[in-house]
Amino acid sequence: MNSLPLLTVMMVVPVLGAVVVAALPAGSARLARPVALGASLVTLALAVAGWVAFDTGSDAMFQLTETHSWIPQFGVSYALGVDGIALALIVMATILTPVCLLAAWNDVDEAETGRLKRYFALMLVLEAFMVGVFAATDVFLFYVFFEAMLIPVYFLIGLYGGGRRQYAAMKFLLFSLAGGLVMLVSVIAVYFVGPGGDQGFLVEKLIGNLDGSEAALRWMFVGFFVAFAVKAPMWPVHTWLPDAATESRPATAVLLVGVLDKVGTYGMIRFCLQLFPEASQWATPVVITLAVVSVIYGALLAIGQKDMMRLIAFTSISHFGFIVLGIFAMTSVGGAGSTLYMVNHGFSTAGLFLLAGFLVTRHGSKMIPDYGGWQRVTPVLAGTFLVAGLSSLALPGLSSFVSEFLVLQGTYQRYRVAAVVAALGIVLAALYILLMYQRVMTGPKPAFPEDQAPPRDLSLRERWVVAPIIASFVVLGFYPKPVLDIINPAVDKTLQIIGVSDPQPAEASGSAQ
Amino acid sequence: MPAAMPAAFQAVTIDYLAVLPMFVVVGGALVGVLVEAFAPRERRHAVQVWLTCGTLLAALVVLAVWSRDHQSVTLGGSVAIDGVALFLQGTLLLLAVIGVLVMAERFGGVGSDAFTPMGASTPGSSQEDAATRAGYATSEVFPLTLFAVFGMLIFVSANDLITLFVGLEVLSLPLYVMTGLARRRRLLSQEAALKYFLLGAFSSAFFLFGAALLFGYAGSSDLAQISQAISTGAGDLDGLLLPGVVLTLVGLLFKVGAVPFHQWTPDAYQGAPTPVTGFMAACTKLAAFGAILRLTYVGVGANRWDWQLGVAVIAILTMVVGAVLSVTQTDVKRLLAYSSVAHAGFILVGVLAFSQAAIGGVMFYLLAYGATTIAAFAIVAMVRQDGSEASHLSQWAGLGRRHPVVAGVFAFLLLAFAGIPLTSGFTAKFAAFAPAVESGTTGVVMVVVGVLASAVTAFVYVKLIVLMYFTDPVEGVVALQPSVPSTIAISLGVIITVVAGVAPATILQLAGNASQFLL
Structure with a gap:
């Protein structure tokens, strides 16, 4: 297997890009856009490399895997890996990010250097989290990305959106947080019905090894499903989406609806169905x-x-x-x-x-x-x-x-x-x-006014x-x-x-x- | 184990190295009193700050180097220096250093900015003006802090009810005084001090009465012997046990601000000088939870089936009331006070899991929450309008535009309170909730209530972030430039919040290793 931790690098590159963008001096803030675009294109290239390296004939559940101990006391590992579903979504996300960056080129006035830098930095941070959330093969790590992802989106809507942006940002955050926190109970419970130990949150160890009563497992399923249904969003917990999508910039809306919401449906496959x-x-x-x-x-x-x-x-x-x-x-x-x-x-x-x-x-x-x-x-x-x-x-x-x-x-x-x-x-x-x-x-x-160019x-x-x-x-x-x-x-x-x-x-x- | 009632006088053996940190702290406090008497007024502040921090750090070093290897039940069985006591004492000393650095903030004045030049003068009187003009400063707060820390160190290691009570009083009395010493809005501060004192006195009485009943039941005030009496059923007066447990717990739950014993919290937090609020919120809470852990795990855990459900109800009430009432607050300090009530509920959920993992989780929570809290209150103290603290929420509008760094740090700390992943708040919540889920149905119910309450409190914190970032600035509100000590304090708080969120394994390991009581 490839020794380069490809998936980690795919998260590091956008984060580094974000740091560079945020640290640009005010005089060269114009560079924020090309730098951000460059970082996202490098990430795309890495994703393509991952696609090429992916072996469709392999029996392993996950490929491009890397596993490191993170919080052994909780049974948490920093574990990444992809199956075909996750890989397809990651490639989609890494294609859409540069597209959105290019579309958002003139969203923020060049004169407002601080706002410009923050906008593009937030988008790159979001990209890193998007890769992470699809690549996580540890339930806890997935949850961390799932929740942490809300923060950049919240600021993207709340700082750069339209007239009712505050309302929309708050509604988005509260719906997602409420769903996520309900899921947290299930996340904790999964560990205790699973095999436990230092790596007790690894998806591979949990699948087929949950030893709980039928009722307990059903409740845990409900905990996960509610969070994913809010995210996806399904009727009747969809009401945040029209507001968030309308009030945010089109580029943000694409990342939100096109990629982030897929975490909900992806989660249904990975966690609801498989666990x-x-x-x-x-x-x-x-x-x-x-x-x-x-x-x-x-x-x-x-x-x-x-x-x-x-x-x-x-x-x-x-x-x-x-x-x-x-x-x-x-x-x-x-x-x-x-x-x-x-x-x-x-x-x-x-x-x-x-x-x-x-x-x-x-x-x-x-x-x-x-x-x-x-x-x-x-x-x-x-x-x-x-x-x-x-x-x-x-x-x-x-x-x-x-x-x-x-x-x-x-x-x-x-x-x-x-x-x-x-x-x-x-x-x-x-x-x-x-x-x-x-x-x-x-x-x-x-008809357009005479004094204006059409x-x-x-x-x-x-x-x-x-x-x-x-x-x-x-x-x-x-x-x-x-x-x-x-x-x-x-x-x-x-x-x-x-x-x-x-x-x-x-x-x-x-x-x- | 020493005999309960020695017939003839026996010299008590003392493991001095085990209790040396406490001696260092009380010694530093006494020197501090002498400094007040003899050092020239203009040098007092600097001397006291150095002395206090030096004392606390020395105690921390002593604890880490010597006491660690001298785990024992000593002082005639009244003090247990075990893993839990050491971890909590070490955390207390660390948090106290951070707290003292915040108290030392002068903002260019003569003495500490937060404290009145002369506590005994009538607010608004000519006497007060004269004291200000003469350059008086209440540098007594530093020795008072050391005395309070001394009491807290006793509190988390006290192995019998009398010592526990002594610790309770030693830590409370200086805090009552410090609460009343605010430089601005002095009447509010004095009212808060009085309220805190009266309610605190009540709770002490409850505790003492409960201790007397437990003594009556077990024939000893020693926690281990009470536990033994419960498990062997040796007690003659069974009817005394439950009232005794309930009353002692009431006394301790008052200190952590659990509902329905929380009423003092918002008033005291609002009225007290802001750095003292931070110190109280972090250290008092830690000490009181340390005492609750020891009392319930070592002392009266054996009959926990009789009272556990009642405390579970209190935990649920605490989370719900703290979270819901924090929504309606318009003052930053009161908001953080109600949030601290909610956090007390979260910690109680962990305590009630009754497992070794729970001890470690609760200790981790206390460290994480304490560091975040002190830093947050330090920032509250910096935001001013016309010289006085801009604690009303409306004054925080648009702070993110004027002071991006201050607002950014505060927003980060708020996210930690909210328990967003990659901050200490999330790890801490996980550490406290996971054992509760493992412990059974009651635990799961409490955790479900806990996460819902978290969602409510998250709304409150996010509302504040919205205010800081998404609204237009208020004229005249500024964040003062912090001096070196409080910059260090805030940085430490933030660093702990980050490390405990991103790479908590080391601290968790430390807490986990230390989660064993000595009997």
Whole structure:
């Protein structure tokens, strides 16, 4: 195995970048942006190296592992490692970070050097925590990253957001903290029902070794699940997301919705399913119901929104419903679909949020009724926005279609009603995306004041932001195999841990007759 | 084990090296009194600060070098210098040094900035003005602090109820005086001192009555013998046991500020000179929890099934009331006072786990919380408007823009109070809660209440951070430039908060190794 602690380096690089950015003298604060971008690109390169080094044929649960004793008195280790699911998410996060940094280039006035430096430093710190939270293979370490991550996001929203930023930041923090603290009880309890000892928090040692009463394990499952449901977010604990996403800068919103919220769904696989297989099956009917409600509820509310950012936030609630559905369907197709969905959703949300953000910087309004006919003013922006929207509504050929199809197929194998109802979500998705596009982009050319230059189309920087996102739609839409190759072993492993096998098609059709 | 009632007089053997730190501290205090009498007024402050810190550090060195190898029950069985006592005494001395450095802050004046030039003068009188003009300073606070520390050192090592009571009084009396010595808002300070004294006297009486009942039950005030009497059922008057336990515990729970015995906390914390508040919050709490640990684990643990549930209810009430009431506070010092009430509840959760891990966890918590608290109050003392402390929350608005470093440090300490990972607060909470979860259903219930209360207190701290960073500054509010001593104190507090959060293994190991009582 590789001797370089790749995952640690992937956290150290952004942190170092953040330190450098924060320490820049006021005179050269302009350098904050290139330095931050450089650090994130190095991290991306490291992530790619990790992808290359990852052996899809390996039997080991985790690869690129490193384990050091941290607090042996508590049984805590500094243990990192990735399986296919974690690796896919880390790569997604490291691609999105430079994209977001580039998109956020002009978010803060250059004259305010302190604010500028802090903004980019916070984003880099956040990147380090994002890598850490997906790479942690120790329950305690995961919890540490899970909670510590809130602080940079809190400041990103609270210091740089829109008008109601304080309210949104506080709401975000309180929801997440409350969920996280409930999880803490379960985290502590896991150690005591596990094998214990110096390394008692290692996921690998805990899986299959939890020796508690059925009721105790179910309660622990609930503790974890609540935290992840808040994070994901699922109905009815989703209310913080629209506020946080609307009030934060588009780049922050992308990292928040596109990456951070994935911690919730990732956690469901890693901790709920793998640690508590029995309790997960026990809870499945409730979870599936909540997921379907999220799909429909998020989509319906998205249709009713006038604020673009809020609309995109509600579409995410709907999409997270799909992801959870696929996870708890407990079929290999559904699991693979969900993981792929997590990656695709990261990119399609990024496209929508960032392009909407570009639009807002041009016109100064987030409200859909303030627009109309913009495809005649900014054709490239409109076109890319449409592509991002089509990806979000799962047009065949674009990436989300693959994952949504897999999720529904996987769900149908076990829960037909849920799959059929959730499929309505796709219809609604077409509605909210196309209605938004129609209202914002089509129609007569809008009139602009004579004394003002008309808005310009996407600049070169903005095109560089959009290009990788669009590329990901197409590549993952036509050829998702490389990602699925990495994901599938991990999903199969999960199912093996739960102890379920895919329902046999013949049997299923037989019983239907 | 010495006989309970020696027939003829026997010389008590004393392991002097074991108790030497206490002698060093009380010796330093006595020298301090002489300094007050003989040193010229203008040099007193400097001499006292050096003397006090020197004494505390010397005691710490003695403790680390000699006492550590002389663990024993000594002084006729009245003092037990065991791992727990040593760890707590060492922590106390360390925290006391930090506390004294904060008290020494002069902000360019003649004497300590926080203390009135002449405690006996009527507030607002011409006598007070004259004292100020003459350059008087209450440098008595330093010997008083040493006496209080002496009492605390006894308190955490007292192995019988009488010694425990002596420790209680020795630590309390100087604190009552120090509470009333604030330079500004003197009436509030004197009111606080009186309130603290009256309620403290009540609680002492409760404790004494309980001790008398326990003596009646067991025929001895020695904790080990009480424990023996309980486990062998040798006591004749069974009816005395439970009331005795309850009353002694009431006396001690008063000192930690557990609900419903917490009423003095916000008033005393608000009225006392801010550095004294920090010292009280850290050291008194530590000493009192040390005493509670010893009383419940060594003394009356054997019949804990009779009273444990009651204390669990108190712990839950303490967490809930402390957390909920902290939400409504508008004064920083009162806010931190209610938060200290909530923290007392968290620590009680750990105490009630009754395991060796719990002892280590509680001791770690006390160290971590103490260091964070003293540093936080030191910062509260720095923020001023028109010369007096800007303790109202509205005055803290926008501090982050004017004084990014001060606000940043304070925000970090608040995050530690809130228990965010990578700060000492999180490790400490984990250390106290984990044994409780292990101990059974009651423990789990308490921990669930504890984490919910943490979420509430987190809201309070974050609200303060919001105020400092996300709102516009108030005119005229400044953070004074701290002098070298209080800079050192704040740095130490922050360093401990970071280290205990990021790399706590060493301290936890130390606490874990020390978590064994000598019987």
